[in-house]
Amino acid sequence: MSIAPVIIGSALVAFVEPVATGSGIAEVKCYLNGVKMPRLVRIKTLFVKSVGVVTSVVGGLAGGKEGPMIHSGAVIASGISQGKSTTFSRDLKYFRYFRDDHEKRDFVLGGAAAGVSAAFGAPIGGLLFSLEEAASFWNQKLIWRTLIASTISAFTLNLVLSAYNGQYNFTYYGLFNLGKFEQITFEYFELPIFMLMGITGGLVGALWISINTKINNFRRRFIKLKIGKVMEAALVAALGVTVAAIMIYTINDCRATPVDPIKHSVKMFCEDNEYNAVAELWFQTPEKTVRSLLHDKPDSHRILTLAVFTSVYFLLSCITFGLSVSLGIFIPTVLVGAAWGRLVAMFLYSFFPEANFLNPGKYALIGAAAHMGGVLRMTISLTVILIEATGVDTTFTFPLILTIIIAKWIGDYFNHGIYDTQIKKNHVPLLHWDPPKNHQRKCASEIMNSPVICFKMRENAGYIYEKLKESKHNGFPIVQDVVGDKRGHGRICGMILRSQLIVMFMNKYFEENRKYWENEVTIHKFxxxxxxxxxxxxxxxxxxxxxxxxxxxxxxxPSITTCNELDSVSKIFGIFRALGIRHMVVVDKKNRVKGIITRKDFLNKSI
Amino acid sequence: MSIAPVIIGSALVAFVEPVATGSGIAEVKCYLNGVKMPRLVRIKTLFVKSVGVVTSVVGGLAGGKEGPMIHSGAVIASGISQGKSTTFSRDLKYFRYFRDDHEKRDFVLGGAAAGVSAAFGAPIGGLLFSLEEAASFWNQKLIWRTLIASTISAFTLNLVLSAYNGQYNFTYYGLFNLGKFEQITFEYFELPIFMLMGITGGLVGALWISINTKINNFRRRFIKLKIGKVMEAALVAALGVTVAAIMIYTINDCRATPVDPIKHSVKMFCEDNEYNAVAELWFQTPEKTVRSLLHDKPDSHRILTLAVFTSVYFLLSCITFGLSVSLGIFIPTVLVGAAWGRLVAMFLYSFFPEANFLNPGKYALIGAAAHMGGVLRMTISLTVILIEATGVDTTFTFPLILTIIIAKWIGDYFNHGIYDTQIKKNHVPLLHWDPPKNHQRKCASEIMNSPVICFKMRENAGYIYEKLKESKHNGFPIVQDVVGDKRGHGRICGMILRSQLIVMFMNKYFEENRKYWENEVTIHKFxxxxxxxxxxxxxxxxxxxxxxxxxxxxxxxPSITTCNELDSVSKIFGIFRALGIRHMVVVDKKNRVKGIITRKDFLNKSI
Structure with a gap:
């Protein structure tokens, strides 16, 4: 029962649309950074992602549905902004104005924020997620448009879920409802404990990333066939179910059925009026398990049970992320963190039974924050998402931020966050916030490419056609004052894109037949x-x-951005990020072309 | 008793440090935008501001202490970053690295965020305030450094206040404590009411700004003497007290003393076991009045009392903002908004006595949001500050954001927000998020200044000295290949700042005596x-x-940023904002100087 749906979902991803693998957050991040991500925001991808995530969750894999929600939000927003679909060959032509990389990117940003907002019931968290992880180019207008998108998204979800449940008091915020903490306080002497948990979170998170990277490297080398990928997913599904069954069978942890907060407890192998605490952990959705860990009464778990469960789930999630299925990483991370956080409280309590500040729910929350800080490394949006999803007091913000920041610091010492690790493995030319360290003291001439393929202002069509075929470049400088045939050292006067040249060849916009097309050329042709x-x-x-x-x-x-040979890489990098451009021409003091810098040149080639 | 402290504070501001007038938020915003604001972040200013705000609050003027808190945070952060003080002639030399406009700005940003955080107990609100209003140049590192600053600030305040009050449960977050809403829900049919209140907020806010601007124009024209400014402040203080006394005397509104939430109610003219509801409104601090309006029981006020109070306070705050005193605008705005919001609920309730959703506290909160949206126009940070300061549910985020956004939209139709209005009146070259509308289709050559004062690579010292005296420019292009004496059309090769030239003249860095200084020139000299x-x-x-x-x-x-004559103003504007530069040289296709663009050139000269 577990394998069947996983095979369906995995086959869809492997054979129909491989870009729908994983959570999609890293890919959306790259897209928003200005990198071309082919097929990322297509309707077909949305379909595969949706079906894929449903089947994976039904199959009981150790993953969440929140990451895919964010990717889906991005696809939908991108579709709305374009008003056309290649999959369905429709073009509504209403939104022609938005057919531009910059415009589309703004929509995708709003869609991603709306996705986070719906997933976690955290509209402000959604906004900050977009700002922290995604937005490279933003301004005030974009901020509050994004805020509107994420607010309406959270509200609509609330409305629909409330109506579905027959209640009209708007209490169903977010798919991933962590449950409200009524009253949560802390004593000053707990702060060192929280800090230690932050350190642990950083270490454990870095370990998780390191193991996951090793497994994925193995996959990349040995599992290349599509059918192999599907088999592997089925195998992992089987493994998960088997381990769970063994745990339930061998660990005997029966308890008297409580009234609250678990509604349908699992009896399995236990007496009437009892429930099986181990089966309970495995048979709920991961979201409900997190909720239990945060809100269950102090004596709901045994240390042994929880310790085994935590280790098993840690490894399972490590194996799962990177399979050819659509699944997010958020829920397993929260789950493992909450589990070991609760363990800390239970462990301490066994030594200091009179310490009544050791509320296991509180420690589960801190553990979740620490582990997420260690794995995801998203400081601000994580904090806000946790605050919004649990409704903790402003007072408790401080321990949360403290824990997350320490976990991030410790983790950053060992490796990059999971999303950045993924991006790096795929050699995506993502522009981070700062240029790579070994580039910071270089100047333009040290990283530029030369010679550059340039065209003269009036250029031979055959020459252009040849050069387009020969090279893979996307931008070509237009030059004047060419000495002899040395186009590569001409004086720069403009820039033309490959896509524009292709449209020109298709429509035969040549000088010789100018009278035929002169009156019909518009921006829409392009x-x-x-x-x-x-x-x-x-x-x-x-x-x-x-x-x-x-x-x-x-x-x-004609309005191109150039730099001179001596400009520092830091400065050029700043302009790349600010203007979201993809190439910059390096010129000498007389404005003659010297080289060209593209996004790829900022990548740290040594790694 | 009211006039005496006001005179002291006002005299301090008028005679000692006029830059300490008002809330300081607009000034900090300009500073962070990259504009030079003389004396804004000096210790003397901090002193005047602190004493000024205490005296004004003691004097009972209709203003708040939160804006000055933010300004104070900025000054302290700037002082820490420099490790020296001109007022005290000390130089610790520890932080020499930070003696740079960019570095100092980052510190001031963190200080402002910490100020907001302490004022409202809203660490995330503080971060967003800095991002929304202030930060022009930011990156991920800056975001989370700022977050750390604002979190620690909120926590420290909490710690100190908790210790002061002898409690160790950390419940004193924020100076301006709005009080927690326990359970706050809304029905779908209330949304249109909230929207109408948003519209009202926008209209009333725009009206407030318009009246305030007229009053301030009057002040600018007729009250020029410093002594006149002090007299005016004293007059307004007297006016406020007189109006309050008349209201208390004429409106007879005695009520049975409640147990909660008001601790010390005012008996004045009433029987024992009664309190005077009008005197109550006037004799509390404005912060406590806001709290009362948000949390008092439904029948705590009479419509007439509250209506008169609202109108009077509206006008008083209008007259007060712009006086020569240190006072913020936040509290009066919240107060007036909460008052009319509560009035709406009371008014509706008198028609529909069975509508039990008409919780006046909820409507007071929406009214406060609407009025603040209309006056301050800070969408995101306001929302978050309100959420953090009142602890409302995530569910209630939607109505709050809806109201604030509508108020902002409506208000923007009529005029700019209060801070932008102030900035515009002072002709500060602030770079907004977009270039002014009438510049968007222009190109560089249409807004640039020419001719430009340029220097040759090896230049006559006397010539430079003359030009420095003649002009007020701060940046001078260095050129080569000068034909004859036409320096203004030379080929650009670098840039030198006035401040650098002054240091060079002071230290006599001439070519002829090079051997004497060559070995001792360091960046620290500058x-x-x-x-x-x-x-x-x-x-x-x-x-x-x-x-x-x-x-x-x-x-x-040598690494200067240039643009060519045909570049669009939008693009140049983007580079100005992204790199935080103050001048950009316009060159022709051969890199010869054509003109220079400074921040002032982006201002809309028509207004």
């Missing part, structure tokens, strides 16, 4: 095809016209 | 004097040396 332009190989070009001319005067972008 | 460089008039320059040479090779900044 935008309608966005974002999928055909490759140059599929564009027909009559060799007879190889001597015809293309005049860039009408088409090129 | 930084030690930061931020107060003497004016060029006070620097002695022997006319005999007018023919000596300055060689900029060693001193100039």
């Amino acid at each position: 935008r309608d095809m966005y974002p999928r332009y055909p490759s140059i190989e599929t564009v027909k070009f009559n060799p007879d016209k190889a001597n015809w001319t293309i005049n860039f005067d009408l088409f090129m972008n | 930084r030690d004097m930061y931020p107060r460089y003497p004016s060029i008039e006070t620097v002695k320059f022997n006319p005999d040396k007018a023919n000596w040479t300055i060689n900029f090779d060693l001193f100039m900044n």
Whole structure:
């Protein structure tokens, strides 16, 4: 029963749309950073992701549905903004204005925020998630548009869930409802304990990432066949169920059935009026287990049971993340953290039975914060999401932030957060907040590429066609005052994109037949095809016209951003981030082209 | 008794440090935007501000102490970062690294956030306040450093206040404690009412700003003498007290003394076991009045009393903001909003006595949100501050955000928010998030200044000295390949600042005496004097040396940011904001100087 749905979901991901693997958060982050992520925001991806996440959760894999929710939000927002779909070959043409990388990115940002907001019932957390993890280019307008999106998203979910449950008091905020803490206080002497837990969180989190990276490296090397990936997912599903069954069978932990807060407790192997505490942990959804760990009465678990469960789930989640299935990492992280946090309280309590501040729920929350800080390393949004999802007092903000920050510090000493590790493994040219350390003291001429393929203002069509085929570059400088054939050292006067050249070849915008197209060229000719332009190989070009001319005067972008050879990489990096550009031409003091810098050149090639 | 302290505070502000007037938030905002605000972050200013705010609050003026708290936070942070004080002539030299506009700005940002955090007990609100209102240049590191600052600030305040009150459960978060809402829910049919209240908030807020602006224009024109300003403050203090006394005397509103939540109720003119509801409103601190309005039982006020009080306080706060005293605008705004919000509920209740959802506290909160949205126009940080300060449920976030956003929209239709209005009146070259509308379609050559004062790479010292005296510019391009005497059209190769030139003249860094200084020039020579460089008039320059040479090779900044004549203003604006620069040189295609753009050129000159 567990294997069947996992196979369906895994096959969908492996055969139909591999980009729907995992949580999608790292990919959305790259997309928002300005990197092209093919097929990430397509309707097909949304479909595979949705079905995939349902089957994985039904199959009982150790993962959550919150990450995929965020990715789905991004896809939906991107679809709305474009008003067209390649999968369904429809084009509504209402939103032509938004067919532009920058505009679309703003929508995706709002969609991601709305996804977080719906997943955790945390509208402000959603906004901050977008700002912290995702947004590279933002301004005040974008902030509050995003806030509106995430607020309405949380409210709509609340409305729908409230109506579904037949209640009209709006209490169903968030899919992942951590349950409200009524009154939560702390004593000053607990702060060192919290700090130690933060350190533990950082260490354990770094360990988790390191093991997970090793497993994924193994996967990358040895499991290359699609069918192999599906088999592996089935195997992990079987493993999870087997381990759970063994635990339930061997650990005998029967307890008197409580009235609250667990509604349907699992009797399995126990007497009437009793429930099986181990089975309880395994048979609930992970979300409910987290809730139990945070809110159950102090004596609901045995140390041994919980310790075994924590270790097993830690390893299971480690194996699961990286399988060819759609699953997030958030829930397993919270779960493991809450479990060991609760263990800390139970352990301390066994030594100091009179210490009544040792509320296990509180320690479970701190443990969850520490573990998430260690694995995810998202300081601010995590804090706010936890605060919003548990409704803790402002007073308790301090211990939470303290724990998360310490966990992040400790973790950062060993490796990058899980999302950044993923991104690095995939060699995505993501621009972080600062340039890599070994680049900070370099200047432009040390990282630039040269020679550069340039075109003259009036250029031979055949030459352009050849160069487009030869190279894979996306941006070409337009130059003047070329000495002889040395286009690569001409004086810069503009820039043209590969996509624009392709449209020009398709529509035959040559100087010689100018009278035929001069009156019908509009920006829409270039935008309608966005974002999928055909490759140059599929564009027909009559060799007879190889001597015809293309005049860039009408088409090129004359307002280009250049830098000079001595500019520091830090400064150039700042401009790349601020303007969200993809290439910058390096010029000498006379404005002659020296080289070109692209996003990839900021990557730390040594790693 | 009211006039005496007001006179002391007002005299301090008027005679000792006029920059300490008002709340200081607008000024801090400008500072963080990259504008030079003389004397804003000095210890003297902090002293005047602190004494000023205490005297004004004691004098009973209609203002709050929260704005000045934020300004004080900024001053303290700036002082810490510099490790020296001009007022006390001390220089610790520990923090030389931070003697740089960018570094200092980051500290001030953290200080402002810490101020908000302490004032409202809202650490995340503080962070967002800094991001929304203040930060022009930020990155992830800065975000979480700021978060640490604001968290620790809130915690320290909590610790100190808890210890002061002899309790160790950390419940004294924030000076401006709005009191926790235990359970606050809403019905879907209340949303239209909230929206109407948002519209009202926008209208009333715009009206408030408009009246306040008129009053301040009047002040600017007719009250120019310092002694006049002090007299005016005394007059307004007298007016406030008189109106309050008349109200207390004429409106007879005696009520049975309740047990909770008001501890010391005012008996004045009433029987034993009764309290005077009007005197109650006036004799508490404004903070306590807000708390009463939010949490008092439904029948604590009469409609007439509250209506008169609201109108009077509205006008009083309008007159007060702009006086020569240190006072914030936050509290009066919350107070007026909460008062009219409560009035709405009471009014509706008189028509629908069976509508038990009409909790006046809830409506007071919505009214406060609406009025603040209308006056302050800070969408996100306001929302979060309100949520953190009242501890409302996540569910109630939606109505709050809805109300604030609508109020902001409506208000923006009529005028700018109060802080932006202030900034505009003072002609501060603040860079907003977008360039002014009438500039958006212009290009660089349309807004640039020319001719530009340039220096040659090896320049005559006398010429430089003359030009420094003649002009008030702060940045000078260094050029090469000058044809004849046309320095203004040379090829750009670097940039030098006025402050650097002044240091060079003071230390006599000329080419002719190079051997004497060559080995002792360090960056500290230039930084030690930061931020107060003497004016060029006070620097002695022997006319005999007018023919000596300055060689900029060693001193100039070769990594300058230029743009070309056709670049759009929007793009240039983006670079200004992203890099936080103050001047950009416009060059032609051959890198020859054409003009220079400074922050002032982005201002809308038509207004």
